[in-house]
Amino acid sequence: MLRVLVTKDIRRWWSDRQAVVVTLLLPLMLTAVLGISFGGFGGGAPEIEAIPLALVGDPPSLLRDPLDRALAESGLFAPVWCDSAEADRLVRKGEARAAVVLPADLQDLLSSERVAIGVWKDPGSVLQADIVEQILRRGLLRVQGGEAVYLAAWPADGFPSAGEPDPFGDLLEGDSLAAIWRRLRDRSPEVAAARAKLEAILDHQAALHDAFETSAVALTVVDRTGQEAKGVGPSTNMFDYILPGMGVFFLMFAAAAAAGDLHRERAGGTLRRLLVAPLGNSDLLVGKWLFAMLNGLLQLAVLFAAGKLLFRMNLGTDLLALPLAAIATSAMLASLFLPLALLTANEKQMGTISTGVTLFMALVGGNFISVDQMPPALQAAGRFTPNYWANRTFSDIVVHGRGAADILPRVAVLFGIAAALLAVAVAIYRRRGGKAGLL
Amino acid sequence: MIRVRNLVKSFGDVRAVDDLSFAVGPGEIFGLLGPNGAGKTTTISVLATLLPADAGAAEVCGHDVAADPGAVRRRIGVVPQELALYEELSAEQNLATFGRLYGLEGARLKARCAELLELADLTEHARRPVKGFSGGMKRRLNIMLGLVHAPDILFLDEPTVGIDAQARTRILDLIRGMNARGLTVLYTTHYLEEAEHLCDRIGVIDHGRLAALGDKEELIRQIGEHDVVRVQLPPAAVAPAAAAAAAWPDVSAADLRRGKLEIHCRDGAALLPRLQAELAAAGLSLDQLEVIRPNLESLYLKITGRALRE
Secondary structure (H helix, E strand, O other), rough: OOOHHHHHHHHHHOHHHHHHHHHHHEEEEEEEEHHHHOOOOOOOOOOOOEEEEEEEOOOHHHHHHHHHHHHHHHOOEEEEOOOOHHHHHHHHHHHOOEEEEEEOOHHHHHHHOOOOOEEEEEEEHHHHHHHHHHHHHHHHHHHHHHHHHHHHOOOOOHHHOOOOOOOOOOOOOOOHHHHHHHOOOOOOOHHHHHHHHOOOOOOOHHHHHHHHHHHHHOOOHHHHHHHEEOOOOOOOOOOHHHHHHHHHHHHHHHHHHHHHHHHHHHHHHHHHHHHHHEEEEEEEEHHHHHHHHHHHHHHHHHHHHHHHHHHHHOOOOOOOHHHHHHHHHHHHHHHOHHHHHHHHOOOHHHHHHHHHHHHHHHHHHHHOHHHHOOHHHHHHHHHHOOOHHHHHHHHHHHOOOHOOOOOOOOHHHHHHHHHHHHHHHHHHHHHOEEEHHOO | EEEEEEEEEOOOOOOEEEEEEEEEEOOEEEEEEEEOOOHHHHHHHHOOOOOOEEHHHEEEEOEOOOOOOOHHHHEEEOOOOOOOOOOOOOOHHHHHHHHHHOOOOOHHHHHHHHHHHHHOOOHHOOOOEEHHOOOHHHHHHHHHHHOOOOEEEEEOOOOOOOOHHHHHHHHHHHHHHHHHHOEEEEEEOOHHHHHHHOOEEEEEEEEEEEEEOOHHHHHHHOOOEEEEEEEEEEEHHHHHHHHHHOOOOEEEEEEEEEEEEEEEEEOOOHHHHHHHHHHOOOOOOOEEEEEEEOOOOHHHHHOOOOOOOO
């Protein structure tokens, strides 16, 4: 039955040229205009000028060298090392889009839950400053991820703690490497224990070095030829930032239109005919939901495919991630307006309210402006909008290069919202007398 | 096939169906005749399991509409009052969609669609979008959609509203043809001539109540309605003529109305020879004469006190 209902709606949609244009072409055209306005038309090479970036701190060469190298090679940033006063001045005058203040103590970077890196943003260059922040967050996650791996492999008991007697005694004393080497080859149990301790410390140092090498280099997100660097890094293509948000925004309109089809069917008399057919109690609602979901999925697929082909946007490296997010988002948005369709009297009323709701949620949920750029109160409110979770999920994939496993929690949230809203719709439907309530 | 007992359905303070009872036999065309708002559509909605009744009981094909709505739905076809078509789809796609909802598939579905398109004279237009159809074509397809699963009973809710006389005749012929194949029809209308010429029995419904029930002759007998012989006479002659006619056998009343003599009798035609003879004997000439047979219009006027098309 559901198959018949959905096929019918797909056929009707496809026969309505206006609906096809509004669903597929209009979002693409408007997104293209926006993207091009931001200078993001895909010619292969990044079209963003290097972002002036102030760096504050005095990290050890172990971190500073690869960081400098990565920033220089990326072509994305124009970094300058300076003290905090100068960095403040540069950012306030707009000469640097952001300043990154590195922690004085390197150990804080690795072990503290509150990362002591500061990012000072130029409010006049929100987007570029946001790029800096996002890249830093990603780098930090890698550093912290590397540290977690290290701690799992080499527990902290390898370290001599403060006040502990020197386990090596005079093992490392001596005036030549040859003398130390000879003592290390001693087969006695005392020396063997000290040697094991030493090996653990050396392993720790090596792991630490590896962690910094791999994490800091991750800042090399885009190279000069526009090819993605090893791993996935933030892209400089403006469509990466604009298209997912706009896609979700237009999808909300499509979902409202799909849910509002209940009103169109009622006005056209076909609803009465459907209601006397031997359908299951909630088949009509679930059928509309399925159609809205498939319709949304198609819209997102066309939008992302066009984004890739026309605008060279980044779709991530995990082939599963984007489809998974698209399915979850479509399912969630398909549910979003079903309760409203059941509570409104006619299509006009539904259209007015759903447009208002869509615009409000798009503003608060970060479809136009990143939620991170909003005041704290609005940021908190944004998390209560369903589209916020969709925007974040796409952003994770497209901008931050996260894979399917990384986005699973957000996908679970989206499916959870979808299920909850669908349950609300079914409850309203039943409370209003089922089929009789639809007439 | 249909049994309705003391059915009641209210919307707020308005009692749309008020203690309604009737039965429809197999192969019958039963008409529910009444003005707009009389409760016809509400009655069909309850019988079609779309609305729950507040009181009373209704059975369709032996199934209680409240207790076993699924079984009822499989046995009935409904043609709503308004056109209920997917205008973007073709006639064939409309039929196939509803056919599939009733479990028809493959060759069976295809054959059924072809049969109905032929029956509705729409075969040539089968693949055209419905939005390009004329009103009559849409109405015919609207009826076919109710028949796609070969129901035992068809509920037709004013299926000829808003179409021209030619299209209406065609639809009525279509219904007669389907009825001849054994289909039971419950037909609501506010067109007297449709009810009079199409239906085997008629229930006159007003304010949700059944005011009269039977075939045309039974209805007329029920209200004791007579022929009316209306005669144009010189004004001075009308009153004496009325007094004389009132005494004739088989005349129930004779009076003056709008300047004319009106004689109410069992058989107007049989009265004419005597009338002519009496007038000639009185030296009066007969300027104008008409015999008005009782019909549903007069029946309805008598029952409800208002014209049906009000």
